[in-house]
Amino acid sequence: MLLPETYKKLAGEGLWHNNVVFGQNLALCPLLAVTGTATNGLGMGLATLVVLVCSNGLVSLNRHLIPAEVRIPVFVLLIAALVTLVDMTMNAWLHEMHKVLGLFIPLIVTNCAILGRAESYASKNPVVLSLWDGLMMGFGFTLVLVLLGAVREIISSGTLFANASLLLGESLAFLETTLIPDYKGFLLTALPPGGFIALGFIIAGKRLVDRRFAARTIRETAGQALTES
Secondary structure (H helix, E strand, C coil), X not given: CCCHHHHHHHHHHHHHHCCCCCCCCCCXXXXXXXXXXXXXXXXXXXXXXXXXXXXXXXXXXXXXXXXXXXXXXXXXXXXXXHHHHHHHHHHHHCHXXXXXXXXXXXXXXXXXXXXXXXXXXXXXXXXXXXXXXXXXXXXXXXXXXXXXXXXXXXXXXXXXXXXXXXXXXXXXXXXXXXXXXXXXXXXXXXXXXXHHHHHHHHHHHHHHHXXXXXXXXXXXXXXXXXXXX
């Protein structure tokens, strides 16, 4: 029987503790390349999430049929097929977004996080858990893409989710916000060096939060020990 605690642990791993970027330092190429705006980060994140969930599900479903000797090539082929489907779908239905991200969508195949989850988790666990693992890892990666894109966009142009309606459809037009009217912008954050700097601050902030939580846990544990004694 699958316990809720298992799902909570996978969610915590994917969203925070073992996050693709924060915990594994993977997928930094698309992270820095496409996060000039929060909109681009959201589009790339959702595309990666779909591939992660589907690849985990397929690998888990066929884990007893794939010989161990050829499992890695088979995993790569499955991931490549899924990425091709996502790329063609985006080109057909989200063409404006595809024009912005089109160069990087095929590179999802080389994202070590996707192959890593297929090898380390999906190939050893049931389908439902593998799907949940892919969903949480994908959400965690998407959150980092959107967060970094939002920080860079706000500092570089004073907007948030610019052109969301053009790239993701009119239904998301409400996301478009001008936070700083008549802002002249700060070009550095829109360039790759600015992305590196912003990512460094975000990772430093995450580690600071982790340290404070760890210190708080130690204090609470010590307090409970004193009370019991």
